[in-house]
Amino acid sequence: MFSSFMINTWIASTAIAFVAAFVGFFVVTRRSAFAAHALPLGAFPGAAAANLMGINPLIGMLIFVGMGVFLLRQLVRMGRRDVGTGLVLVLFLGVGALLLSMTSEYAPAVFSLLFGEVLGVSDADLWPILGICVLVVVGIALYFRPLLLDSTFPDLAALQGIRAARMDLVFLTLLALVTATALPVVGAFLVFTLLVGPPAAAQALSGNPMRVLVLSVMFAEGCIWSAIALSYWTNWPIGFFVGTIGAGLFMGARSYRHWNQRQRNFLVV
Amino acid sequence: MLLENSGFFSSEPVQTALIVGTCAALVSAVIGVFTILRGNAFAGHALADVSSAGGAASFLLGINPLLGFLGMAWIAAFGMEFLGVRKVRERDLATGIVLGAGLGLSALFLYLDVTTTSTTGAAVSVMFGSMFAIPQSLIGPALVASAGVFLLVGLLYRPMMLTAVDPDLAAARGISLRWIGLLQLLALGLAVAVCALAIGAVLATALLIGPAGAAIRLSRRPAQAIFWAMAIGLTAVWGSIWMAYESYYWFSGNAWPVSFFVVTLVFLFYLTAVLVAKVMGLSARQKPVIWPHCEA
Numbered sequence: 001m002f003s004s005f006m007i008n009t010w011i012a013s014t015a016i017a018f019v020a021a022f023v024g025f026f027v028v029t030r031r032s033a034f035a036a037h038a039l040p041l042g043a044f045p046g047a048a049a050a051n052l053m054g055i056n057p058l059i060g061m062l063i064f065v066g067m068g069v070f071l072l073r074q075l076v077r078m079g080r081r082d083v084g085t086g087l088v089l090v091l092f093l094g095v096g097a098l099l100l101s102m103t104s105e106y107a108p109a110v111f112s113l114l115f116g117e118v119l120g121v122s123d124a125d126l127w128p129i130l131g132i133c134v135l136v137v138v139g140i141a142l143y144f145r146p147l148l149l150d151s152t153f154p155d156l157a158a159l160q161g162i163r164a165a166r167m168d169l170v171f172l173t174l175l176a177l178v179t180a181t182a183l184p185v186v187g188a189f190l191v192f193t194l195l196v197g198p199p200a201a202a203q204a205l206s207g208n209p210m211r212v213l214v215l216s217v218m219f220a221e222g223c224i225w226s227a228i229a230l231s232y233w234t235n236w237p238i239g240f241f242v243g244t245i246g247a248g249l250f251m252g253a254r255s256y257r258h259w260n261q262r263q264r265n266f267l268v269v
Numbered sequence: 270m271l272l273e274n275s276g277f278f279s280s281e282p283v284q285t286a287l288i289v290g291t292c293a294a295l296v297s298a299v300i301g302v303f304t305i306l307r308g309n310a311f312a313g314h315a316l317a318d319v320s321s322a323g324g325a326a327s328f329l330l331g332i333n334p335l336l337g338f339l340g341m342a343w344i345a346a347f348g349m350e351f352l353g354v355r356k357v358r359e360r361d362l363a364t365g366i367v368l369g370a371g372l373g374l375s376a377l378f379l380y381l382d383v384t385t386t387s388t389t390g391a392a393v394s395v396m397f398g399s400m401f402a403i404p405q406s407l408i409g410p411a412l413v414a415s416a417g418v419f420l421l422v423g424l425l426y427r428p429m430m431l432t433a434v435d436p437d438l439a440a441a442r443g444i445s446l447r448w449i450g451l452l453q454l455l456a457l458g459l460a461v462a463v464c465a466l467a468i469g470a471v472l473a474t475a476l477l478i479g480p481a482g483a484a485i486r487l488s489r490r491p492a493q494a495i496f497w498a499m500a501i502g503l504t505a506v507w508g509s510i511w512m513a514y515e516s517y518y519w520f521s522g523n524a525w526p527v528s529f530f531v532v533t534l535v536f537l538f539y540l541t542a543v544l545v546a547k548v549m550g551l552s553a554r555q556k557p558v559i560w561p562h563c564e565a
Contacts (some may be wrong), residue, residue, distance in 0.1 A: 243373020
């Protein structure tokens, strides 16, 4: 499991889970799970197009996810947020379905794009992934305070002169970058669980932002490490393990909180 | 040209596609308007995505795919209800968690499909649909499911609409929000299953929220919105079936998938509706009180 061809996967997934936890923290506090679900699927046709044209998939995904952010902002401005998000999502998926119908390598390629592949990371892939992760960390460090304020108390943020539209763009850009790096490993559908599951579980356990961040990094790393290990042993798709472990973490955290509150109420009564 | 057209209508896969597509368009128009009014577009999309696990499982077990889609959509609906979809703040997260777990299951079932049976195209046809490959034996179940939706909505139209538009008022009138919500989720599950069969589980959202989203921009009354949504949905589905059929000749034997055309047409209709509404001054601000949730 730790043989040489797996080393890159371990390094890349550790970096991806780290940044996913940070961006996911904002996904959860901003309640934008739908956008976090839509953007990875926006990146998916990029990978298909890159396959078709024979260029680096990362470039294709970055281009498409960039277009996704642009379209999402335009459509959300024009109408209801959830309807706009949903339509951008299906539009990109439809294009992806078209591009996939054109390629000759059919089922396995589709499957690994949608649900992830453990052995997908080569030496040449590793450096761009790490570079983008560093970029995301720098972006979060720069915008952490205004983004947090805008996500929790939008009115107060507006009073302090923080522009909501700009914060939205910063958030979506960071989300897009994480998405494009995480997609080949975890798969288009399950990037979303990695983003939402661990921070949602962490938030159920604590109200302090710093503690939530630390917890969600721990949960995300635990989630992806165990998913890779289980996927390596069983040969089942990594997406299955990420999805169920993410949901399990959330359920566990919620039950723990519930139980804890009952205990406390009991003492007070 | 005439010859080609007669070939279009006499071809058996096209007939099946037209019937199932029409069912999907009509059913999703009705349910879509309620879903959008309740602000449930994400939940509707999540149900459709999760139903893909049922579709994948049906390949594995050799049962009717419509039943597979439906079963999983209902399980997901109860799961969201159980995890606390009622509180608005929690709704987004609960939906997301159910969605993630459902897609994980879907990954597993599709993987098992490929390894244990020899259905290599399962991933593509469950996720993105293949309208011309729907077996004729599924027309009956699709019609029954659609009739079920119309029956539910027909019986409960007024309480459902009141609950969607103004839950507080509905509660004050003595309507049980719990029951109405549950029945609506059942109807949504049926609609999702029919749409998933027609254009694929992950693209079903296009029919569910696209035409209804456009219609709500164009009309001032719920019944009118449902009518517009039906018209837009039908045009999109029929147009795409025809274009996909013809695309075989356009691209020299490399036909494009029907689902791609459906999604693109729905998207274009939505953009047109938004523009028309803007030009005609039907902006959200001037809308009458009947659409209270239509924030800008």
